[in-house]
Amino acid sequence: MTPNPDHLPGLDVDFAGIRLKNPVLAASGTFGYGSELSQEVDLNTLGGVITKGISLRPRSGNPPPRIVETPSGMLNAIGLQNVGLEAFLKDKLPYLRGFDTRVIVNIFGESVDEYRAVAAGLSGVEGVDALEVNVSCPNVKAGGIEFGTDVNQLKALISILKESTDKPLIVKLSPNVGRIADFARAAEEAGADGISLINTVIGMSIDPRTRRPRLANGTGGLSGPAIRPIAVRMVWETARAVKIPVLGMGGILTVEDALEFILAGASAVAVGTATFVNPRAAPDLVEGLRQFIARENIPHVSRLIGGVITGNA
Amino acid sequence: MTPNPDHLPGLDVDFAGIRLKNPVLAASGTFGYGSELSQEVDLNTLGGVITKGISLRPRSGNPPPRIVETPSGMLNAIGLQNVGLEAFLKDKLPYLRGFDTRVIVNIFGESVDEYRAVAAGLSGVEGVDALEVNVSCPNVKAGGIEFGTDVNQLKALISILKESTDKPLIVKLSPNVGRIADFARAAEEAGADGISLINTVIGMSIDPRTRRPRLANGTGGLSGPAIRPIAVRMVWETARAVKIPVLGMGGILTVEDALEFILAGASAVAVGTATFVNPRAAPDLVEGLRQFIARENIPHVSRLIGGVITGNA
Amino acid sequence: MRTHRAEIRERRDRTGPYRSLVLDAPALAEAARPGQFVMIRVSDTTDPLLRRPFSLFRADGPAGTAEILFRIMGRGTSMLDRLQPGEKVDVVGPLGKPFPSLPMDEIVLVGGGVGIPPLFFYAEWIRGREPARNVHVLMGGRTKGDLVAREEFERLGIEVQAATDDGSAGHAGVVTDLLRPFLGPSHAILACGPAPMLKAVSEMATKSKTKCCVSVEERMACGLGVCMGCAVPVRSEGEARSYRLACTDGPVFDAEEVLW
């Protein structure tokens, strides 16, 4: 544990209307509900924690196997297992509230109504700083098409959520689309306060011996260093297309990785799969960033945001 | 060199109207024009060779750096450097004709007219067995939108090419789209004889020290094992959506990898980046497949195509 | 703090593809209880990316060492096998819930292959603390080489009854063939091994009303309860499906709870 979890000079950033003491968050679904890693991570040291995705009712998730390793990455098909809104508010949120860090609740639903109910249920709740809307969930009513892969559905959903809650809305985009910037712009127009990307890339792995997919679900979401170049590119394309801030993620392990996202235009970054490899990945990244800006004499990390030089010298 | 390059029993497959002695091809852009690896690979042992992409006139390509390594993958921005149609026919094709293997010419253009001119120029040419149409090229006239990321442009292009050449047309799809199956269906409807996928995934890598992209071009195409789960998923989605055969590729290194693609629905596979790691990757794969079907008592490799079991047992 | 940078004190080739490593990790050795496991990073590159889970085979608090015993299965375990004394590995642990304390006089340990390590740790633990208890070991495997740590059990004064599929040692058959005499209310079974074996043991235990705990193996990404990857289907009232996490709710479960 870092002895002094106070705000570090030069690292605080504004993001989607909230102030983060530093630009490092724990990514949704890779940090549980925040309490599981209490022995390894002092939550006071993080910019924020994004919870596992919350739906209106508890969900039991997919049958195992739910994960499989791939070259420099992993596929997961957890099936959005979660305790549901009520248990989250009762059993999980109080713990998170005990720390000086931002709490962002990741939400999803299988219909516009479910999304709205979760957003409304978190509206006004003390200790919830923002909502991250996972739009990679299939719209069951619209025949299973993901909200996040149809610009019109996305726009409609965000507009409605914007009216259902007083919390800042961060829209977490699916990378499984053609032009990511179109979706970011749609979210922005619909009132999003920030964009978060990337979620996992849909993938599949087959075991030639059993001739079955290695995940019981068939396909799953690819995360980890393998997707980092894709994520950096999408952050870069998105940051140039919208005015609202971007939270970048996808395969971040080290300070260098995080800097790629920040230079590409991310105002903050989230650490996902890296936490599985190193439970202290997120706090180590905060410390690494602190050392980096000190060593390089950079007065404030915000100076680096979008700082990639793409023209000729 | 394999001493006996004859057709191996149990490995020959029909693909897009041509017969391949085995289902292993060298992927475009990773095997030059076929002559460069003459010391390592006896071309007679391969199902086929797909040439580096050919345009109407020679292209000098992008400035260096053109490649950068990423976790379990690499980004390239070669910029489609090639000798152009004329020099290809004069200087490169005669060498390839000297072998008992299929020659597939990868073609591209920046306008429908350029595509058509290349396809027409290869029409009727002896020793060219099929054309692979790289549709990941930006349509300069339509403002830089890639032919392969717009269903209507794709359909129009393939219809025209179908009329311009007597060769089987294999359409090589871009993975940088939302629903790959829509594009495969569009190509099929327009007359494509086969689908080839995946091309590289657009990515970016930034050097935090220089704050510049590691590729002079800014972005590049991600290939190698990192993208394999994405490629297998797209082959699976595509093979179920169309009746024409699918050529699968993306991160294949080993026999197990190739089997994933075949089980997912690929009638043949192509070896790309693996050739850089092991110049004998393609012939080694042929031998590995031969051993696999012998060991597993599989009478013919075609029995495995699309054989993934996705329901419950 | 459960993260350790442990130096390898000793490595041992055991029968067949089995190996063991003694790790210098005082905090881990102190905290570890039988049934718990560790997550080890086998490479500092991103391929393979994930840690690998291994049960604790032994922990010596005063000496500050913890030991694992593993079978070479694939890439990760092959890399682990290449490590030499003096080199360091990243270890997270102890993780998971240990075997519960049980009041029964007759403790029956049933396992095979890579299921043996946690059972041995339990045997050594109970021998040191409650020597009055009777510990029985029923060990199964495909062949003789799978009867790992047999001498270690015997050195504790515990008799090992063995069964091998190929009859190369002990009874020719499966380990559950040996279980019948050890059923009943005065017995408690602790089992660890392949799922079909655990299922068979569980069924015999349930029918005979014998208390039974199983330690299950499920693919894990984090080992820490944050990824929800290691779902174990469990019985539940009402709901269609219900899962618990092998890494934090287990790996030890009451046999009655698990849905095989």
Next chain:
Amino acid sequence: MRTHRAEIRERRDRTGPYRSLVLDAPALAEAARPGQFVMIRVSDTTDPLLRRPFSLFRADGPAGTAEILFRIMGRGTSMLDRLQPGEKVDVVGPLGKPFPSLPMDEIVLVGGGVGIPPLFFYAEWIRGREPARNVHVLMGGRTKGDLVAREEFERLGIEVQAATDDGSAGHAGVVTDLLRPFLGPSHAILACGPAPMLKAVSEMATKSKTKCCVSVEERMACGLGVCMGCAVPVRSEGEARSYRLACTDGPVFDAEEVLW
């Protein structure tokens, strides 16, 4: 066939971050010519994925050995540094075009750091075949430790003139400060090292009409001419831009050809 599975015969720590490895690879040793290089696979996992290029530092046909000398730069070279005698590595080579044969009497080798290996190979080669030629070595580096293989040159009876940025050995300054006396039509310069140095050498050579060959370093994926990744901008008539491939058209180019 240019693919070899070579056993490491010997490894040597040299000054600073420099190391050398002697590889048992008879076919490679037989075929290799000065200026050529090899592609080495530093790991059997997919991270790092690509081979790394290294110039041949020495090749002994009769002994069947080839040697490389490298500087630890990043992950790949660190992994290479961990290999021990007896272990095997995958090597592809010899690749690329060797230094051309030149008629001049005075051969001037100009280089520094990782540019030294091909120059040393050339020196040894020419000493063995054409002892009448005068070979001069101008070696540069940031500091003394960068003056690698200096003793090897001296053992061949070749005097080394050194320049270091920090003045810790030889002239305090850059290696081109030493070049002036070696310009002119009876001299031929072979240079290998960082691009700014090659550029400076090339300009001095062009101005003084001295024949000059440079060996360039460019990022390579295949080393075989199939990926077109290793583009070197060259002068061309008419066309806007023109590139040649460092791996097959080079790595040795006529200094006049390269566009710096």
